[in-house]
Amino acid sequence: MPVSSLLFDPLGPLEVWRDGRCVDLGPPQRRLLLLRLLLAERRPVPFDRLHEDLWAGRPPPGAAASVHAHVSRLRAALEPAGSASRVLVRDRCGYALLADASAVTSARFETSVERTRRLLAAGRAGAARREIERAMRWWRGPALADAADAPFARAAAVRLDEARLAGHELRVAVLLADGDAAGAVTAARALIVAQPLRESAWLLLIRALYLSGRPAEALREYERIRAALAEELGTEPGPALRELHLAVLRHDTPAIGGVTAPHPRDVAGPVLVGRDDARAALDRVLVSAAGGRSSWAIVSGSAGAGKTALVERVAADASRDGWRVAFTRPVGAAGEGWRAGPLLDGPGSGDACGLLAERLGGRPTLWIVEDLQWADAAARALLAHVATGLRDVPLAVFCTVRDADRPPLAELTVLLARLGAARVTLGPLSARHVERLLRTRADRPPRHGTPPGVSLAATELHRRSGGNPFYLNELLTLPEARRWGPGAAVPPGALSVLRAELRALPAPAREILSVAAAQSGHSGRFDPGAVASAAGLPLDVVHARLGPALDAGLVHAPNGYRFAAGLIAEVLLGD
Structure with a gap:
């Protein structure tokens, strides 16, 4: 019979459907065998590996005979009597289950989620809502429930559970796009009950509350998750949550309404360990500016070094202390021209100082100029004009840049240095910083590595990431077994x-x-x-x-x- 006439459903206790009827798969060990073959994705599983996996590393003397008997019963259940085996096959290496992705509900679910994202991006919210609600109905319980205690299924179960949560989050975003903010609030709260420290769920809840006309409640919920993260993990909210918080404070409805459904990696907390000196330097700039003297800082580092995460953390804290915060991106990589932002939109450099002083109105203001390396000549000239012409105002300016000493930026950065700008350079994190981060995240690896006090996990993560915070955060989104070692991805x-x-x-x-x-x-x-x-x-x-x-x-x-x-x-x- 064609393999496509079978449907394998691991999104809950394993079910197999043949010609519209649920197949009797027999006892637990037989179901476990079928799941092991299903997770191999059409690749043969060696006989010895099957014995090890099905009996948790302690196969009994009769393991081979037991596996052969289970395979025989499964073939009888999956394929017509008397036909040559085309679904569960054997070669000299082992057994293989020849099930296409289209015949497995977990793959169908993931395809449907991606289709929902495309519909949402195309502005077809109604169709996206129908698609994601169909997709979520595939779930009947925890994925791979028959193999809950089996080591071979652990990584796949974690990945599928993450996919389910991401699907629920996508549904919240779709409800918002479809104009159902009240329904989105309810769905987001249900997510938070299941995952109290999942930042992506809080991101959606705060957004839904604001778009429901409840900004004060949105701000209270931000304070709730901030306090919970500090108490439970000793961390602060990640950049996505902090950015949304600032948007709520500014009542920046377009920015709030434009947030799309997050992937888990988009809301992972930033790596700020090992940045204490850099943070202290930026705090000193703020203190100087609060005293009525404009102060500048140049925050440099390679791509992924954590420049944006650092200045956003400082900006979030400054905002809570009453500072006005403004963000500017001087020029885009595609040559989009000067985007002056809310402080300087419109003027040329000739009247920029007067306009800026008027708009500050004596209120302490933090102006963040991101990606200075993309600044064109006009943007660099305007910044130089402001730096030299506007000194006795409560203005702090943080400029992030990859390499401040390369032409054509060198002239501007030398000028800023002469005016007393702080230079903050973010280098790679050390292995000890990685260890500290792991313990902050409560991963708590065993302490058996080198150098002393640094675990093998931290040492390997440091080697693979090179101490780059972006790569490190990416690695930490993987299941533990995939971060380093034989299963590294x-x-x-x-x-x-x-x-x-x-x-x-x-x-x-x-x-x-x-x-x-x-x-x-x-x-x-x-x-x-x-x-x-x-x-x-x-x-x-x-x-x-x-x-x-x-x-x-x-x-x-x-x-x-x-x-x-x-x-x-x-x-x-x-x-």
């Missing part, structure tokens, strides 16, 4: 970013990096001489081709060449 967000950065390199540079990745081993270090020999190129050519990777921050060379993060070499080898 590259998180989707980090994979997309790294592929984009590698594609931006010249082709010869990418080719040399691929050879270096093969040579680097676990440490991430490589010898240009060995790379030259493997590539059949002169050493000076190899050094020249490594130049763009050094400029992009993908490779470091202070004491010999090494990849900035283990993930970079992993992506190169994987591709």
Whole structure:
């Protein structure tokens, strides 16, 4: 019979439907066997592995005979009598279940969720609502319920449970887009009952409350989750929640209404461990500005270093203390021109100081200029004009930038330095910082690694991330078994970013990096001489081709060449 005439449903206790009728799968061990084969996604599972997994590492002497008997009964249940087996097959390696993704409800659910997102992005809220409500009806209980205690199913169960929660969150966003704010509030509160510290659920609740005409209640709910995170985990809300809080304070309805359904990684708390000195430097700038003297800070660091997370944290605290907060992005990578924001919209540099002083009105104001590296000549000239011409006002300006010393920014940053601007440089986190973060998140890894006081988990996460907060946060979105070790995976967000950065390199540079990745081993270090020999190129050519990777921050060379993060070499080898 065609495999497609079967439907495998693991979204609850395992069910299999054949020609519209539910199949009797027999005793628990047989159901466990079928789930193990289903999770292999058409790949053969070796006989020894089946025995280990079905009996939790202690297969009895008769395990092989028991598995063969269960397979025989499953074939009789899944396929017509007397036909050759086409669903549950055996080869010399082991058994395989040849079920297509379209015949598994978990895959159908995930496809439906993505279809909902596309409909929502296209503005078809009604169709998106019908789609997501159909999708959520697939769930009958916890995924893979028959294998709740089986180690082989743990990672898949976590992933599917996360997909279910993300589906509920998407439904809340769809209800808001469809104009049902009251229904969205109810659905968001139900999510929070199930997951009290899930920031993405609070994000949706606060948004739904504001759009229901209840801004005061929205602010109270923000304070509730902020207090809960501080008490339970010792952390602050993540950047998405803080940004929404600021939007509610400003009554920025377009920004609040424009928030889309979050993925879990979008609301994960930012990595701010190891940034105490940087935070103190920015606080000193605020103190100086509060005294009536304009003060500037340049916050620099590589992509993913946590510049935005840091200034947003300071901005959120300043806002609670009564500061006005304004954000500006001087220019877009696509050349969108100067976006002056609420403080300076409209004027040229000639009257910018007078207009800004008038709008400040003596109120302490924090002005955040993001991604200064994209500033064009006009934007740089305006900032220089404000810095030199507007001194005795309660204004603090934080500029975030990747590299403040590169042309054409160097002239502006030298001017700001002469005027007393603070320079805050965010470097990689140390392995000890990663350990501290893990304990803050209550992951509490065992303390058996090196150096002393740093767990093996922290050491490996530091190696793979290179101490880059973005890569580290991405790794922490994975199930623990996928963060490091034999089951390590590259998180989707980090994979997309790294592929984009590698594609931006010249082709010869990418080719040399691929050879270096093969040579680097676990440490991430490589010898240009060995790379030259493997590539059949002169050493000076190899050094020249490594130049763009050094400029992009993908490779470091202070004491010999090494990849900035283990993930970079992993992506190169994987591709």
